[in-house]
Amino acid sequence: MPIDYDKLKNWHFPDLEHRYEAKDTILYALGVGCGADPVDRTELPFVYEDGLKALPTMAVVLGYPGFWLKDPNTGVDWRKVLHGEQGLVIHKPLPATGTVIGxxxxxxxxxxxxxxxxxxLSERDVVDKASGDLLATLTSTTFIRGEGxxxxxxxxxxxxxxxxERAPDEAVDLKTLPQAALIYRLSGDYNPLHADPDVARGxxxxxxxxxxxCTYAVAGRAILKACCGNDPARLRRLDVRFSAPVxxxxxxxxxxxxxxxxxSFRARVVExxxxxxxxGLAEVG
Structure with a gap:
């Protein structure tokens, strides 16, 4: 059954209220690898409640409507869906705790x-509930195979x-944990592809x-470290195209x-x- 353009283009998303606490902010940071070096004080604010700060890329899990394309009413075969591109514009630094509207x-x-x-192509605004301030705008390109x-x-x-075309000015290596996907999924993406070996083999x-x-956020950490002195307020934009799994x-x-x-940036698996x-495109202040 072909895609119903008008129905999908006008798909209704109710406003989604999302309350998050310090432990959620810390869990997200741990899921993308922060805190691997126990004496790196520049990353400590992302994983420690004393002076806690939110990683800018945490916006991708705030007010997230879930895997809505799995709803059979969309007319899309969710098994043919691939995440092609992700963009993020940070309008104001994310609070370490709070309530947002997606x-x-x-x-x-x-x-x-x-x-x-x-x-x-889709967009999501993340708005601070208390002030009404627009915190972030997310853009996403999803490729639906074979349904043109x-x-x-x-x-x-x-x-x-x-x-x-010139050689990169620098490179940052960050090793992921063997259990990284199992930790990251606790921030809201429970797709069994990232947990169940049978589903992955299928x-x-x-x-x-x-x-x-998660790969996107690891690259974001590298940009923060190399270009922003790990100050999340300096990262304004982070856009990327996905090309292979990690x-x-x-x-x-x-x-x-x-x-x-x-x-400008790209990321590769060393092994x-x-x-x-x-x-990749980032803008920093």
Missing amino acids: RTRVTEIVDKGPGKGALL GFGGPSGPTPEPHPLP AGFERPILHGL MPGETIRTEIWRDGGVI RDVVVLTN
Whole structure:
């Protein structure tokens, strides 16, 4: 059954209220690898309640509507869904604790043609409930394999950020924990692909894989460390394209190009020399 463009484009998302405590902020940071060095005081504020700060990338799990494309009423075969791109604009630093409202919307569905799939573009605002301040805007591109040809618009599609042709200015290696996916999923993404070996094998992987948004956050940590002195208030934007999965326990090397406040980056798994994130763009203050 083809995608119903009008129905999916106008999919209703109720406002989602999300209360989070200090332990949730710490759990998220532990899930993306913070605190691996017990004497690194620059990361301590992300995992210790005394002076606690939220990682900017934690916005991706706040006000999250869940895996809504699994609802059969969407007309989408959820098994054909891949996360293609993720963007984040930070308008104000995230409070370490608080209550936020998530407001999600579908912005476009691009028809790539019969047999070629579709791109679903969506946005989510994360708003502080107490003040009404807009804290972050998230953008996501989801690739739906093989479901093109439904008569939707053929474009435009987001242009990827081009990486410089020169060698990277620096690289940051961060090793993930073997149990990283099991910790990260406690922040809200319970897809069994990241926990159950049988489900992973059924999807073509030898073992459970790391969440793409966990890999994204590890690259964000590298940008924070190298370009922001681990000050979360200095990171303004983080956009990336997903290119390959990471296995928990692997080392992620984030390669960084600096051009003033504009940072280009990509990430690769050291052990397999595979690029897992590409066309990365960060803006720092």
